Amino acid sequence: MTLLATVGFIMVAVFMILIMTKRLHPVTALILVPFVVALGFGWGPQSGKWIVAGIKQVVPTSVMLCFAILYFGILIDVGFFDPLVNRIVKFVKGDPAKLCVGTAILAAIVALDGDGATTYMVTCTALYPLHKRMQIKPMILPALCLMQVSIMNILPWGGPSGRVLIITETSVSQLFGALGPSMVVGLVWVCLVAYYWGLQERKRLGIMNVEGVDFSAHAGEDRKDRPVQSQYVQWLNLGLTLGLIVMLLKEVIPLSAMFMIAAALALIINYPKVKDQSRIMSEIAPDCLNIVILTFAAGAFVGIMQGSKMIDSMAKAMVLAIPESLGSHLGFISSFLSIPGTYFLTNDAYYYGVLPIFLQAAKVYSITPVAMGIAALIGQGVHLLSPLVASTYLLVGLTKVDYGDFQKFTLIPCLSISIVMLIVAMIFGHITF
Incomplete structure (x- = not known):
């Protein structure tokens, strides 16, 4: 392993240790850890350009997250999600176990569009007040959302799968005909984890008497200054949201532009008066600012890793880590390597840099491209916890949990x-030892 690759892996590990032990805030760690490494290698002058290049990459994502938070913040303020929350309250009947399982199911359904950010915003904005009022552990809601998205993100229209289909030159039916059982069992597994957590919470909290309890987003607050929308306006909100989801699936226009337009329309529909528009924007602004700062900091982190070619060296090191004597077990081994691979590297770096080399080696041992494609996607269970994934910062922001604490709580469940x-892939014979 080269010095650059070694430093790259150590750098990411140091970052995680610093935030988990609360020695540094994620923003300062994302910026200063790679910058110190760059200075150590004598890349001081170039590091500024790399940081700017990395920030430019995340600008569309930052804009999308900012205006998406504004959009869903508006819907929360006017009580758009209250009917959904009331239905869920009737279903769970104050039982933490039912709430946790229901959260996992709802997250999986919303995640059908393959977009993590949208799933987090819809699921968390709808269920956060309910989880908070029932005093469920704060980590459970974001953990269940992320775990379900990590599986649903593998769907054919998800980003990772698109890359794997291109590199392996396999068809959707070939890859997902084989991967389907693993995904289904994975979804069921998350629901079982949710039930286990729910049983722990039921033991700790008991079953809550929900009669007469207000679980709306503004329960206990004075709503005299908040608009109570007519059914007509709420139907407009529903139409706007459904239209947004359809456009999201069809990718008619870029996501950032889509949410900018949707947020502007939501402001006009729900707050005809300019003073009310100003009020809601000032209330939501802190959440928007926190997420934008985090994503820009993540952009600086990625920028230095890419500009210094550190990611390339790390990718090559992963390939060289497999001795030739173990080549016949390449499918099984690469399944495990995809876990740290998609955590330490970006999806592009892993699937475009590492996977093609694995595929060439697999031909020598008659391992099929489908098997290698499945192996490459196995690591997605942990990928979303990577500090290089911007949507995770949105998730912790929406649920108001600490990023380092969230990593510690969720890492083992995601690994599972x-x-x-x-x-499951081995049981069905798609990957062999």
Whole structure:
């Protein structure tokens, strides 16, 4: 392993240790850790350009997250999600176990569009007040959302799968005909984890008497200054939201532009008066600012890793880590390597840099491209916890949990998803030891 690759892996590990032990805030760690490394290698002058290049990459994502938070913040303020929350309250009947399982199911359904940010915003904005009022552990809601998205993100229209289909030159029916059972069992596994957490919460909290309890987003607050929208306006909100989802699936226009337009329309529909528009924007502004700062900091982190070619060196090191004597077990081994691979590297770096080399080696041992494609996607169970994934910062922002604490709470459950999916793939004979 080269010095640059070694430093790259150590750098990401140091970042995680610093935020988990609360020695540094994620923003300062994302910026200063790679910058110190750059200075150590004598890249001081170039590092500024790399940081700017990395920030430019995340600008569309930052804009999308900012205006998406504004859009869903408006819907929360006018009580758009209250009917959904009331239905869920009737279903769970104050039982934490039912709420946790219901959260997992709702997250999986919303995640059908393959977009993590949208799933987080819809699921968390709808269920956060309910989880908070029932005093469920704050980590459970974001953990269940992220775990379900990590599986649903593998759907054919998800980003990782698109890359794998291109590199392996396999068809959707070939890859997902084989991967389907692993995904289904993975989804069921998350629901079982949700039930286990729910039983723990039921033991801790008991079953709550929900009669007469207000679970709306503004329960306990004075709503005299908040608009109570007519059914007509709420139907407009529903139409706007459904239209947004359809456009999201069809990718008619870029996501950032889509949410900018949607947020502007939501402001006009729900707040005809300019003073009310100013009020809601000032209330939501802190959440928007926190997420934008985090994504820009993540852009600086990625920018230095890419500009210094550190990611390329790390990718090559992963390929060289497999001795030739173990080549016949390449499918099984690459399944495990995809876990740290998609965590330490970006999806592009792993799927375009590492996977093609694995594929060439697999031909020598008669391992099929489908098997290698499945192996490459196994690591997605942990990928979303990577500090290089911007949507995770949105998730912790929406649920108001600490990023480092969230990593510690969710890492093992997410790792279990990859292991469960690998076991199922081996049972069905798609990956052999």
